[in-house]
Amino acid sequence: xxxxxxxxxxxxxxxxxxxxxxxxxxxxxxxxxxxxxxxxxxxxxxxxxxxxxxxxxxxxxxxxxxxxxxxxxxxxxxxxxxxxxxxxxxxxxxxxxxxxxxxxxxxxxxxxxxxxxxxxxxxxxxxxxxxxxxxxxxxxxxxxxxxxxxxxxxxxxxxxxxxxxxxxxxxxxxxxxxxxxxxxxxxxxxxxxxxxxxxxxxxxxxxxxxxxxxxxxxxxxxxxxxxxxxxxxxxxxxxxxxxxxxxxxxxxxxxxxxxxxxxxxxxxxxxxxxxxxxxxxxxxxxxxxxxxxxxxxxxxxxxxxxxxxxxxxxxxxxxxxxxxxxxxxxxxxxxxxxxxxxxxxxxxxxxxxxxxxxxxxxxxxxxxxxxxxxxxxxxxxxxxxxxxx
Amino acid sequence: xxxxxxxxxxxxxxxxxxxxxxxxxxxxxxxxxxxxxxxxxxxxxxxxxxxxxxxxxxxxxxxxxxxxxxxxxxxxxxxxxxxxxxxxxxxxxxxxxxxxxxxxxxxxxxxxxxxxxxxxxxxxxxxxxxxxxxxxxxxxxxxxxxxxxxxxxxxxxxxxxxxxxxxxxxxxxxxxxxxxxxxxxxxxxxxxxxxxxxxxxxxxxxxxxxxxxxxxxxxxxxxxxxxxxxxxxxxxxxxxxxxxxxxxxxxxxxxxxxxxxxxx
Numbered sequence: 001x002x003x004x005x006x007x008x009x010x011x012x013x014x015x016x017x018x019x020x021x022x023x024x025x026x027x028x029x030x031x032x033x034x035x036x037x038x039x040x041x042x043x044x045x046x047x048x049x050x051x052x053x054x055x056x057x058x059x060x061x062x063x064x065x066x067x068x069x070x071x072x073x074x075x076x077x078x079x080x081x082x083x084x085x086x087x088x089x090x091x092x093x094x095x096x097x098x099x100x101x102x103x104x105x106x107x108x109x110x111x112x113x114x115x116x117x118x119x120x121x122x123x124x125x126x127x128x129x130x131x132x133x134x135x136x137x138x139x140x141x142x143x144x145x146x147x148x149x150x151x152x153x154x155x156x157x158x159x160x161x162x163x164x165x166x167x168x169x170x171x172x173x174x175x176x177x178x179x180x181x182x183x184x185x186x187x188x189x190x191x192x193x194x195x196x197x198x199x200x201x202x203x204x205x206x207x208x209x210x211x212x213x214x215x216x217x218x219x220x221x222x223x224x225x226x227x228x229x230x231x232x233x234x235x236x237x238x239x240x241x242x243x244x245x246x247x248x249x250x251x252x253x254x255x256x257x258x259x260x261x262x263x264x265x266x267x268x269x270x271x272x273x274x275x276x277x278x279x280x281x282x283x284x285x286x287x288x289x290x291x292x293x294x295x296x297x298x299x300x301x302x303x304x305x306x307x308x309x310x311x312x313x314x315x316x317x318x319x320x321x322x323x324x325x326x327x328x329x330x331x332x333x334x335x336x337x338x339x340x341x342x343x344x345x346x347x348x349x350x351x352x353x354x355x356x357x358x359x360x361x362x363x364x365x366x367x368x369x370x371x372x373x374x375x376x377x378x379x380x381x382x383x384x385x386x387x388x389x
Numbered sequence: 390x391x392x393x394x395x396x397x398x399x400x401x402x403x404x405x406x407x408x409x410x411x412x413x414x415x416x417x418x419x420x421x422x423x424x425x426x427x428x429x430x431x432x433x434x435x436x437x438x439x440x441x442x443x444x445x446x447x448x449x450x451x452x453x454x455x456x457x458x459x460x461x462x463x464x465x466x467x468x469x470x471x472x473x474x475x476x477x478x479x480x481x482x483x484x485x486x487x488x489x490x491x492x493x494x495x496x497x498x499x500x501x502x503x504x505x506x507x508x509x510x511x512x513x514x515x516x517x518x519x520x521x522x523x524x525x526x527x528x529x530x531x532x533x534x535x536x537x538x539x540x541x542x543x544x545x546x547x548x549x550x551x552x553x554x555x556x557x558x559x560x561x562x563x564x565x566x567x568x569x570x571x572x573x574x575x576x577x578x579x580x581x582x583x584x585x586x587x588x589x590x591x592x593x594x595x596x597x598x599x600x601x602x603x604x605x606x607x608x609x610x611x612x613x614x615x616x617x618x619x620x621x622x623x624x625x626x627x628x629x630x631x632x633x634x635x636x637x638x639x640x641x642x643x644x645x646x647x648x649x650x651x652x653x
Contacts, residue, residue, distance in 0.1 A: 009467070009589065009593075010589075011586065013583070013586070016583060020580075020583070024579055049583070049585075050583050050584065050585050050586060051585040051586035051587055052586070055586060057589075063587075064585075064586045064587040065592055066586070211464065225577075275408075275410065276625075286472060
């Protein structure tokens with residue numbers, strides 16, 4: 001069956017999920033002042049019921065074995081209804097896929113069935129720290145993770161904190177990057193650990209009050225003498241960055257897909273609005289300058305989507321993988337999204353500026369991925385290093 | 390009682406949510422223009438499919454989805470497979486959308502004869518495009534089976550089928566002998582369940598049994614009528630402001646104007 005037909009079916013399927021589950025609640029949840037009140041377990045469980053959490057896992061772990069491109073379609077369509085919802089599932093899908101890709105058979109058999117069987121099980125990955133953000137996008141000599149793991153009998157003892165962690169206070173399973181080798185920077189001396197919520201010495205701290213993407217919670221992770229056994233080291237000690245190298249390509253493209261969904265929504269609203277709003281004696285869409293703007297917006301979306309899909313296809317082994325594909329898709333999509341959403345705001349005139357219309361939320365959401373998953377300037381620099389080499 | 394065999398009739402229709410500005414009529418074919426929008430499973434068919442699935446859940450019914458349509462239109466059958474019907478059958482017929490209800494009913498009756506003993510046929514109360522609502526009744530008449538319309542609930546108690554349907558402004562509970570035909574109306578309890586993604590993907594690979602209309606020995610018959618014209622009604626809107634100082638005077642003026650227009 002043609003791939004295009006599959007994607008069309010996937011879009012329709014997620015569209016139905018959005019209409020039934022996400023869209024009726026998204027704006028109401030977004031408006032809650034307390035960020036913890038913006039999150040919905042109902043949405044997570046409804047998504048689990050149709051198989052979203054295990055989308056990329058193999059059949060052995062209850063998954064559908066989705067490829068990167070099909071997953072990007074799902075993530076984009078979720079973003080069309082709400083960015084936070086897209087991020088909640090995208091993070092969980094990405095990280096569970098890494099665990100299946102990299103984990104030993106024993107680790108997978110120990111963890112993934114429990115993950116599969118818990119309809120509320122989400123994943124989070126703790127990388128970002130107050131003093132280390134772009135430092136892990138473009139590793140800097142001497143910049144080590146402040147969260148450290150010291151050798152102990154049978155395992156490691158972790159101390160430190162992470163912040164801004166997506167699903168941080170909601171996840172059941174975590175990947176955690178900690179410094180295990182002194183004197184090295186984080187790209188050479190860190191290890192990836194698997195940790196579960198409720199582990200002694202591991203707590204979550206502040207839930208951040210964000211401008212947008214509010215249906216996803218981001219939180220602090222705090223480690224105080226948290227013991228992690230050797231069996232929960234993912235990959236090799238000191239080679240945590242190799243795990244991130246497996247995580248980043250899909251992460252970047254799928255982050256682009258999430259924010260592209262926001263731009264899709266803004267574009268769709270703009271087309272509908274300009275068809276109905278009459279000024280100058282005719283619908284706005286019949287004015288050339290407006291029509292040209294819509295055409296420009298659509299082109300931006302199509303180009304960003306093509307780039308995301310090309311990167312995903314390369315990650316699936318179709319076409320050639322270029323290392324800049326681990327940076328550019330998210331940049332392209334986030335810039336396109338910001339441009340499209342601000343153009344949409346302009347097209348809606350004064351109505352768009354009023355909080356009771358949908359544009360206000362879309363604008364706040366569109367700002368999220370100018371930094372999320374790597375500040376764009378840092379990602380450009382990362383790509384430039386490949387070009388220079 | 391052995392597991393009943395339930396056949397649910399499906400029809401793909403042009404998406405009713407298609408923006409009006411995109412809808413076009415092909416004047417040569419006297420039908421909606423090709424390619425203006427996507428085909429989707431009709432809304433009442435979705436209710437019928439959900440009712441069939443509930444009978445599967447409660448009584449272990451075996452479900453066959455059956456559709457007459459253009460051979461390229463398989464969306465409804467694939468959806469049915471994605472929500473785990475047991476089998477899907479298509480009677481391929483080019484130009485099915487232009488066939489009168491009698492022809493469609495005839496093809497479906499013949500197709501039923503090719504299936505294993507059928508205990509129950511579920512159909513939407515009417516198709517979402519032309520709203521005829523005749524095919525299930527024509528089928529029941531041809532088969533000599535009872536037909537109950539506007540069904541909201543159906544369940545087996547032992548080997549007896551209990552059916553709750555709309556009747557005379559209210560609702561009525563009836564016992565229906567097998568085999569029978571039911572038409573299903575929309576109801577909050579009949580919102581078609583969503584498929585799991587693994588089933589959605591698996592449905593693309595599951596086989597669909599196909600018959601051609603000619604192969605069944607029942608061919609498309611010429612309609613008993615010809616379409617003389619088919620057009621989209623032109624709509625105009627006029628906005629008239631009712632004058633008046635304050636709501637009392639405006640209300641009085643509004644009543645007067647409605648009386649002038651013979652609407653009151």
